[in-house]
Amino acid sequence: MLTSAFRRFFASESAGGVALVLAAALAIALSNSPLEPVYRNLLQQPIEWRVGHGVLHLSKPAVVWINDLWMAVFFFLVGLEIKREFVEGELNSPRQAALPAVAALGGMAVPALIYAVINRGDPVASMGWAIPSATDIAFAIGVLMLLGPRVPASLKIFLTAVAIIDDLGAIVIIALFFTDQLSLTMLGGAAVCLVGLAWLNRAGVTRVDAYAVLGLVLWLCVLKSGIHATLAGVATAMAVPMRRPGGGSPLRETEHALHPWVTFLILPTFAFANAGVSFAGVTLDTLLQPVTLGIAAGLLVGKAVGVFGATWLMVAAGQATRPSGASWLQVFGVSLVCGIGFTMSLFIGGLAFEGQDASYETRVKLGVLCGSLLSAALGALVLWRAARPALSARASPPRSPS
Numbered sequence: 001m002l003t004s005a006f007r008r009f010f011a012s013e014s015a016g017g018v019a020l021v022l023a024a025a026l027a028i029a030l031s032n033s034p035l036e037p038v039y040r041n042l043l044q045q046p047i048e049w050r051v052g053h054g055v056l057h058l059s060k061p062a063v064v065w066i067n068d069l070w071m072a073v074f075f076f077l078v079g080l081e082i083k084r085e086f087v088e089g090e091l092n093s094p095r096q097a098a099l100p101a102v103a104a105l106g107g108m109a110v111p112a113l114i115y116a117v118i119n120r121g122d123p124v125a126s127m128g129w130a131i132p133s134a135t136d137i138a139f140a141i142g143v144l145m146l147l148g149p150r151v152p153a154s155l156k157i158f159l160t161a162v163a164i165i166d167d168l169g170a171i172v173i174i175a176l177f178f179t180d181q182l183s184l185t186m187l188g189g190a191a192v193c194l195v196g197l198a199w200l201n202r203a204g205v206t207r208v209d210a211y212a213v214l215g216l217v218l219w220l221c222v223l224k225s226g227i228h229a230t231l232a233g234v235a236t237a238m239a240v241p242m243r244r245p246g247g248g249s250p251l252r253e254t255e256h257a258l259h260p261w262v263t264f265l266i267l268p269t270f271a272f273a274n275a276g277v278s279f280a281g282v283t284l285d286t287l288l289q290p291v292t293l294g295i296a297a298g299l300l301v302g303k304a305v306g307v308f309g310a311t312w313l314m315v316a317a318g319q320a321t322r323p324s325g326a327s328w329l330q331v332f333g334v335s336l337v338c339g340i341g342f343t344m345s346l347f348i349g350g351l352a353f354e355g356q357d358a359s360y361e362t363r364v365k366l367g368v369l370c371g372s373l374l375s376a377a378l379g380a381l382v383l384w385r386a387a388r389p390a391l392s393a394r395a396s397p398p399r400s401p402s
Helices: 004-031 036-043 062-088 094-118 138-145 153-175 185-203 207-226 231-239 250-274 292-318 326-338 342-351 357-394
Strands: 046-051 056-061
Touching: 004 036, 004 138, 004 342, 046 062, 046 250, 056 185, 056 357, 062 153, 062 207, 062 292, 062 342, 094 153, 094 292, 138 153, 138 185, 138 326, 153 185, 153 342, 185 207, 185 231, 185 292, 207 231, 207 250, 207 292, 231 357, 250 342, 292 326, 292 342, 292 357, 326 357, 342 357
Parallel strands: none
Antiparallel strands: 046 056
16 A cells, blocks of 8 residues: 555646646647747747856746756756665665666667667767657656556556666766766866765754755856756756764755645746647658657667566566566556656757757657557557456455355
8 A cells, every 4th residue: 555655746746747747739739720830939038147247147948948947957956766666665775776777778779779670870860869768757656547446556566666767867878878078177176066065964964955056056067068957957956965973854844845736837848938839741651761660669669678577577577576466468568658758858859959959859750649649549448448357356246155
């Protein structure tokens, strides 16, 4: 039985999934209406940030601020969740973490391989190999919540753990493969900030605003260093103390306070800014372009095969046990749901093809939308069908002895 904390978490994620759907639907509707120029101009509006008299001046389009600064706040929350799970949550022991960790690795490797095979021979298209490796936890949990008691609680916890490790994998991918030419000066400034964050933690400082201020300076240094600035959010989160000497948890309190803002403002805003795709001129040939097909196939087929295959191998080898109360068909259904890669896939797609022809942006969005929608629909169908016998058995009255 789920704890009240898990119930609140899943309920929030479900509502967050609805907010994401509405924001994405609005972006798509505007992109295919006479208001499309207004939508594009809104995203390209320059926003300036000045500190002092020329000490610091940043001027970027609104969409860049959303993707660089707002998503750093999202990654800060992801970092808090990852630390909590590894310190005292579902991943706090090697045995507990083994099954979702291996499942997540399979769910990242197989989609990337499928994409790479479909786009082999094209050096530009091949840069998108990491796009179908991500899982959108808000959408995925939303699908499971809509199915209610048809999905065992153990599978909801399993999916959450897989998605959190998946996010950790995405962070590593961004750090290793989407880094521009490095500025050693700014890297030095970032290193000083990291030392400062570690010192705050060791000194027992529990005021989260102290970490936030230093984290903002870290974000500026990382932004100018050539490494993607969102990683500063994760690094800052890792320094936030788990416990307060007098009682309470600064990390949990921050996570609880930040969660609604990320769920209902930051992620929907990101979806609104990045999901807009025009269907004008889209044909079957467009959908079968290698980039679009590679992403869609990676999410729909690769995620299901990778997550389910890795899970089955771990159980068959005696290294883990199947989630309690779940059949293999239900595990397969959840593996399909892992193919909902919306937010992170769009984010990585923007990084992969940054500076390339605008047609790549359209292909990425079409592939992510098609793959995610099909994964959600088929995953929900499999889970609904798999649960019917069990629900029928529970609903049937006991037979009287003859």
